[in-house]
Amino acid sequence: MFTTSTLAPGVRLYTMPTKQFKTITLSIKFTTKLTAENAGVRTVLSNLLQFSNQLTPTTTAFRKKLDDLYGTSLYLDTMKRGDQHTVYLNADFVNDAYLQDRNLTEDVFELIQAVLFKPLFNEDTFDQRIFEREKKQVMTRVDSLYEDKSRYAQHRLLELIRPNHPASISAMGEKSLLENVTLEDVKQEYSKMIESDEISIYVVGDMNSETYKKVLKKYLSFSARETSPRTNDTAMTTEYLETVEKLDMKQAKLHIAYETPVTSKSKEFPVMQVLNGVFGGYPHSKLFTNVREKESLAYYASSSFASSYGLLFAVSGIDPVEKEKAEAVIDQQLIEIQNGNISDREFLQTKSMLKNQLMEIKDSARGLIEVYESYHEIDSNFTLDGWAEKWTEITKEDVSELAKKVAKVHTFFLTTKEGAS
Amino acid sequence: MNNLNFEQVNETLYYEKLENGLEVYVLPKNGFSKSYVTFTTKYGSIDNHFIPPGKEEVRVPDGIAHFLEHKMFEKEDGDVFQKFSEAGASANAFTSFTRTAYLFSATDHVEQHTKTLLDFVQIPYFTEATVNKEKGIIAQEITMYDDMPDWRLYFGTIENMYHAHPVKIDIAGTIESIQEITADHLYLCHETFYHPSNMVLFAVGAVDPESFIQLVKDNQAEKQFKNKPEVVHILPEETDDVAVAYREMKMDVVQPKVLFGIKAPSQSLQGNAMLRYELALQTVLDSLFGRSSEFFEKAYEDGLIDESYSADFSMESSYGFSMIGSDTDKPQELIERIKQQLTVPFSEYTSISEQLDRTKKRKIGTFMRSLNSIEFIANQFTRYKFNEMELFQVLPVVESLTVSDLQQAYHHLQNQAAHTQFVILPSNDKK
Numbered sequence: 075m076f077t078t079s080t081l082a083p084g085v086r087l088y089t090m091p092t093k094q095f096k097t098i099t100l101s102i103k104f105t106t107k108l109t110a111e112n113a114g115v116r117t118v119l120s121n122l123l124q125f126s127n128q129l130t131p132t133t134t135a136f137r138k139k140l141d142d143l144y145g146t147s148l149y150l151d152t153m154k155r156g157d158q159h160t161v162y163l164n165a166d167f168v169n170d171a172y173l174q175d176r177n178l179t180e181d182v183f184e185l186i187q188a189v190l191f192k193p194l195f196n197e198d199t200f201d202q203r204i205f206e207r208e209k210k211q212v213m214t215r216v217d218s219l220y221e222d223k224s225r226y227a228q229h230r231l232l233e234l235i236r237p238n239h240p241a242s243i244s245a246m247g248e249k250s251l252l253e254n255v256t257l258e259d260v261k262q263e264y265s266k267m268i269e270s271d272e273i274s275i276y277v278v279g280d281m282n283s284e285t286y287k288k289v290l291k292k293y294l295s296f297s298a299r300e301t302s303p304r305t306n307d308t309a310m311t312t313e314y315l316e317t318v319e320k321l322d323m324k325q326a327k328l329h330i331a332y333e334t335p336v337t338s339k340s341k342e343f344p345v346m347q348v349l350n351g352v353f354g355g356y357p358h359s360k361l362f363t364n365v366r367e368k369e370s371l372a373y374y375a376s377s378s379f380a381s382s383y384g385l386l387f388a389v390s391g392i393d394p395v396e397k398e399k400a401e402a403v404i405d406q407q408l409i410e411i412q413n414g415n416i417s418d419r420e421f422l423q424t425k426s427m428l429k430n431q432l433m434e435i436k437d438s439a440r441g442l443i444e445v446y447e448s449y450h451e452i453d454s455n456f457t458l459d460g461w462a463e464k465w466t467e468i469t470k471e472d473v474s475e476l477a478k479k480v481a482k483v484h485t486f487f488l489t490t491k492e493g494a495s
Numbered sequence: 496m497n498n499l500n501f502e503q504v505n506e507t508l509y510y511e512k513l514e515n516g517l518e519v520y521v522l523p524k525n526g527f528s529k530s531y532v533t534f535t536t537k538y539g540s541i542d543n544h545f546i547p548p549g550k551e552e553v554r555v556p557d558g559i560a561h562f563l564e565h566k567m568f569e570k571e572d573g574d575v576f577q578k579f580s581e582a583g584a585s586a587n588a589f590t591s592f593t594r595t596a597y598l599f600s601a602t603d604h605v606e607q608h609t610k611t612l613l614d615f616v617q618i619p620y621f622t623e624a625t626v627n628k629e630k631g632i633i634a635q636e637i638t639m640y641d642d643m644p645d646w647r648l649y650f651g652t653i654e655n656m657y658h659a660h661p662v663k664i665d666i667a668g669t670i671e672s673i674q675e676i677t678a679d680h681l682y683l684c685h686e687t688f689y690h691p692s693n694m695v696l697f698a699v700g701a702v703d704p705e706s707f708i709q710l711v712k713d714n715q716a717e718k719q720f721k722n723k724p725e726v727v728h729i730l731p732e733e734t735d736d737v738a739v740a741y742r743e744m745k746m747d748v749v750q751p752k753v754l755f756g757i758k759a760p761s762q763s764l765q766g767n768a769m770l771r772y773e774l775a776l777q778t779v780l781d782s783l784f785g786r787s788s789e790f791f792e793k794a795y796e797d798g799l800i801d802e803s804y805s806a807d808f809s810m811e812s813s814y815g816f817s818m819i820g821s822d823t824d825k826p827q828e829l830i831e832r833i834k835q836q837l838t839v840p841f842s843e844y845t846s847i848s849e850q851l852d853r854t855k856k857r858k859i860g861t862f863m864r865s866l867n868s869i870e871f872i873a874n875q876f877t878r879y880k881f882n883e884m885e886l887f888q889v890l891p892v893v894e895s896l897t898v899s900d901l902q903q904a905y906h907h908l909q910n911q912a913a914h915t916q917f918v919i920l921p922s923n924d925k926k
Contacts, residue, residue: 093526095867096866097864133795134792137787137791138787138853141787141856145858145859147861147864168863207798210801221748323747324642357574357580362576370630371631371635373632391635393635393638423577427585430584430602434585436528437869
């Protein structure tokens with residue numbers, strides 16, 4: 075899929091020349107080990123890098139610059155995968171060929187260079203209030219999770235089943251830790267990020283890889299750094315628990331967690347993908363068909379598999395009084411799969427949908443980067459078509475055997491204060 | 496089959512109007528793997544009062560267009576999602592104020608899926624039992640939206656703006672209003688609004704125009720449609736001032752939320768005039784309230800707004816509104832700041848022409864970027880068509896905008912009688 079080259083030890087460039095898109099899509103990822111402490115510091119750092127550098131000292135100057143660069147999109151944010159934390163810079167800009175302005179690429183790289191290498195917070199004259207303001211922005215973002223009740227319920231469930239574990243540490247950090255973050259912490263984290271984080275650079279678009287290497291060398295030269303292998307873990311808990319919390323809201327959220335012995339690195343990962351598809355990944359799946367269509371209990375009912383942590387989830391938004399019934403219907407669907415009650419039709423549908431979903435990624439530059447990033451660690455020869463092949467051989471027995479190893483470990487029920495709506 | 500070439504963006508559009516009135520458009524995209532096909536009727540939540548051809552005037556229950564969209568998927572032989580899934584297509588549908596769209600995306604078997612799409616949207620099947628069963632599902636959908644503060648904020652602001660226009664009614668209706676819906680209502684609305692002459696079929700992506708249009712022709716030739724019906728839409732009178740100038744409500748949020756609404760005057764614009772007005776208003780709003788504006792910079796530095804800030808304008812032929820808002824600790828100060836900004840005479844914006852140039856550049860780039868997304872193209876294309884506008888005319892019109900276009904649009908934003916605010920406050924002091 076991508077052509078890989080090593081710019082320096084620990085700094086890799088992945089390019090995909092294609093005429094399919096009218097823009098160039100770029101991603102620069104800085105990755106290190108995730109901790110509860112560094113997640114918050116790195117998120118504040120990503121905000122500060124975005125908005126104050128020597129070339130564009132204020133948010134407005136930065137935005138005006140992006141307008142002048144034909145609406146170039148350029149932003150930084152953080153994410154996590156497994157036990158790794160990533161600060162990423164994404165940019166998307168019009169291919170010079172569509173414009174009268176033929177210098178756009180170099181101008182964009184000049185801005186990226188300023189963003190990454192010339193931050194104002196490293197200057198003695200830096201206004202401390204900007205730091206306080208951006209720290210507050212991140213704290214508010216963490217807080218706003220609470221307003222989306224299904225995201226909040228999922229977050230609480232993860233805290234309950236995997237406390238102090240990468241699975242439950244938010245990539246944005248935690249509010250209590252963020253409060254104590256200092257500018258000095260950010261400066262230190264910045265030096266570590268530039269000097270020792272692993273770096274992956276992705277470029278998709280109508281460009282020449284060799285030209286890009288030259289541009290990168292001119293504007294973004296990184297020194298050598300060490301790399302470390304990544305781990306996935308499937309720590310198992312022992313007993314099943316249920317937790318109920320009440321909030322001032324109307325619809326109740328039922329979130330169920332299951333442990334599995336599979337992660338993205340396991341041989342059975344493709345089987346788990348099929349299992350999740352039969353269980354609740356699609357509108358033809360057992361959860362949608364039974365919880366919604368047959369029982370009219372919910373508007374949404376679906377499942378998802380967190381491949382880094384080996385966790386499967388079933389979620390639904392229901393009337394508070396229907397909790398027992400909805401949970402029983404969900405439980406029954408997993409039992410059906412364990413008993414091998416999978417029709418030819420739903421099995422075929424699931425495989426077709428999995429394949430189509432993967433093939434559709436070919437039409438999204440950002441999608442190609444994200445999928446390659448997560449799969450090429452698992453399979454160094456990863457291609458979309460190659461992965462789709464893996465599903466064809468899977469049998470219903472493979473799925474039901476794996477389903478028997480799936481264990482329900484926690485039910486989190488976020489419900490209304492009144493009880494019924 | 497006809498075609499139109501848009502050189503600036505390197506795209507060619509193919510189209511044909513069929514005998515039964517259905518308009519078919521195809522935009523092939525080189526190098527793309529998937530196809531995205533939308534089948535859209537010019538019928539949304541605001542079309543709730545009308546005279547069907549040869550029948551009595553009728554006022555249907557709120558939320559019916561959306562209810563009908565849900566029920567189209569269920570047939571005597573099962574769920575249509577199942578049919579799409581079998582051959583690997585993702586199907587979906589949505590109802591807006593003015594449109595109901597049915598769509599699928601697929602990397603294979605596009606012909607088969609297109610026939611499924613045409614058939615399931617054109618051949619209704621409703622029974623009282625299936626209609627009643629859907630009420631529980633939609634009630635949960637409505638309840639889910641009720642718990643979303645940003646949705647409540649948006650709808651609260653629209654409700655403030657309009658006296659009687661049905662845009663103030665929630666697209667899904669209420670739990671009470673959907674109880675009144677019967678199979679007969681659904682058949683009536685389907686018959687009235689799902690005639691081919693009221694619909695557009697649009698395909699984009701890995702599609703061959705000639706064979707696609709032939710396939711649609713063959714499929715349509717198998718079906719009988721009555722003559723093109725003339726539907727009379729009844730819309731209430733709506734004045735240019737807002738119905739309610741200010742309202743607030745409490746919800747379980749961590750920080751107050753403000754939305755400042757500005758109602759656009761009724762103009763019944765269509766075609767190029769609408770496109771020009773829409774782009775002029777978006778541009779002036781962007782220049783004065785966008786993220787590169789002085790307003791934004793000051794308000795951000797003073798802690799009145801945060802990352803959730805937005806300033807948007809949207810319109811259809813019978814209504815339109817601008818909305819500026821943010822999560823904020825100081826809702827009243829933010830409202831005052833916006834009001835104050837809108838009292839500044841246009842002549843004092845001395846750098847407006849420089850800002851116009853900058854906004855043009857950005858619009859060109861963002862438009863090019865959005866053409867990478869076939870979902871964007873498909874969804875926008877039909878909206879433009881229904882308003883007699885052309886998606887690919889956006890760039891030429893943007894490039895031709897002048898300072899006086901902006902001045903006229905700004906004048907509309909300044910009308911204080913068209914201003915309203917909706918505020919959501921935290922219900923308790925938690926966190």
